Amino acid sequence: xxxxxxxxxxxxxxxxxxxxxxxxxxxxxxxxxxxxxxxxxxxxxxxxxxxxxxxxxxxxxxxxxxxxxxxxxxxxxxxxxxxxxxxxxxxxxxxxxxxxxxxxxxxxxxxxxxxxxxxxxxxxxxxxxxxxxxxxxxxxxxxxxxxxxxxxxxxxxxxxxxxxxxxxxxxxxxxxxxxxxxxxxxxxxxxxxxxxxxxxxxxxxxxxxxxxxxxxxxxxxxxxxxxxxxxxxxxxxxxxxxxxxxxxxxxxxxxxxxxxxxxxxxxxxxxxxxxxxxxxxxxxxxxxxxxxxxxxxxxxxxxxxxxxxxxxxxxxxxxxxxxxxxxxxxxxxxxxxxxxxxxxxxxxxxxxxxxxxxxxxxxxxxxxxxxxxxx
Numbered sequence: 001x002x003x004x005x006x007x008x009x010x011x012x013x014x015x016x017x018x019x020x021x022x023x024x025x026x027x028x029x030x031x032x033x034x035x036x037x038x039x040x041x042x043x044x045x046x047x048x049x050x051x052x053x054x055x056x057x058x059x060x061x062x063x064x065x066x067x068x069x070x071x072x073x074x075x076x077x078x079x080x081x082x083x084x085x086x087x088x089x090x091x092x093x094x095x096x097x098x099x100x101x102x103x104x105x106x107x108x109x110x111x112x113x114x115x116x117x118x119x120x121x122x123x124x125x126x127x128x129x130x131x132x133x134x135x136x137x138x139x140x141x142x143x144x145x146x147x148x149x150x151x152x153x154x155x156x157x158x159x160x161x162x163x164x165x166x167x168x169x170x171x172x173x174x175x176x177x178x179x180x181x182x183x184x185x186x187x188x189x190x191x192x193x194x195x196x197x198x199x200x201x202x203x204x205x206x207x208x209x210x211x212x213x214x215x216x217x218x219x220x221x222x223x224x225x226x227x228x229x230x231x232x233x234x235x236x237x238x239x240x241x242x243x244x245x246x247x248x249x250x251x252x253x254x255x256x257x258x259x260x261x262x263x264x265x266x267x268x269x270x271x272x273x274x275x276x277x278x279x280x281x282x283x284x285x286x287x288x289x290x291x292x293x294x295x296x297x298x299x300x301x302x303x304x305x306x307x308x309x310x311x312x313x314x315x316x317x318x319x320x321x322x323x324x325x326x327x328x329x330x331x332x333x334x335x336x337x338x339x340x341x342x343x344x345x346x347x348x349x350x351x352x353x354x355x356x357x358x359x360x361x362x363x364x365x366x367x368x369x370x371x372x373x374x375x
Contacts, residue, residue, distance in 0.1 A: 004238025005128050005159055008045055011056040011201030012218040013038060014091060015073050016065035019222075021284060026313040030220075033252050033282065035076045037219040040249040041232050042080035048234050048247075052082050052124050056201030056216065057089025057135070057165030063099045070099060074108040084113045085122070085130055089165035089201055090178075093135040116163065119147050129155070132163040140166075145181040145200075154193035159237055162189075165201040168209065186213055197237050206231045206246050214244055224254040224286050252313070253283045261291035261324050267301060274304075280312045288321035298326050326353075 015034055022030055045053055060069070077084060088094045099105055100115050114122065116132035124130050133148030145164035152160070169180040181200070189195045190212050198213040205227040206217035214233055221229040230250020236243045255277070259270045277283060293301060301324070309315040338346055352360035
């Protein structure tokens, strides 16, 4: 009977990734969080007794990341106390000018880290082979996983792990613009004993395909659309037995929220929702809104979002789903007691709004807010 082996499976670190919706401070903290999550993988390796760690593609965001990103990645990798195997993916493919051949990587990569540059089996520990299918360009011409296992034969007594990167045909929804991975062929390779585990990357949410075929997902969230990011997989495999357990290492949250805004009560409801969210400094909120508000309430909403944006990592109006309209009341506008050119501009905007120009309503709201604040 084969001895069981425990290892960790991660992917899609995408170190050096930028996010436009984060300001300079939020971007810096978020970039550091991605490195911190890598270091936490090292702690999980220690606590679980993992023999090694595999990363199935997109370690870096692209091949032209800054030197600082490479050096900090090397420092984070040093905090993983067991052998680490990295697979180039579509973002950091083995193409001309690849960072894997750069002077920075070559000089600073820790000795216990191996980058798979071909499909030759690697005996990572006695009785355990890793085979990989590294990407050689961002646009492969065929199934990107197939080169890693197509020519393999069953090897009784050996636990063989395939590392691959790409979307499964069954999960891509026909939307992938590059060849996808054939799930049926992978399952056949598992069934006939050529592979005992398939670790996949590219899908950022932790996803079980079968008992022995998994996407680990990214170590730290990258988008609100991701269902279950921020995990590393603890995999124990031996003979006919396998156990896969997601372990949380991510610390950030990206949240979508939809608010119906029509009156002061609904505005208070949004304030309460913001107040109840934990870990605000590590949370990005993408806010969808619908409804109409009087100018004072619209000004209050603008001020609330501005203030929460200072507390949270970022609060962003979701432009695609932001349809909160101004409902200016004549009394609200007259109470501003504007005169001269300002009064004339207000009247012109009121006429434009009456004619159906919603942009005029936005301008009136802004005028109301500025005049109120100035007063």
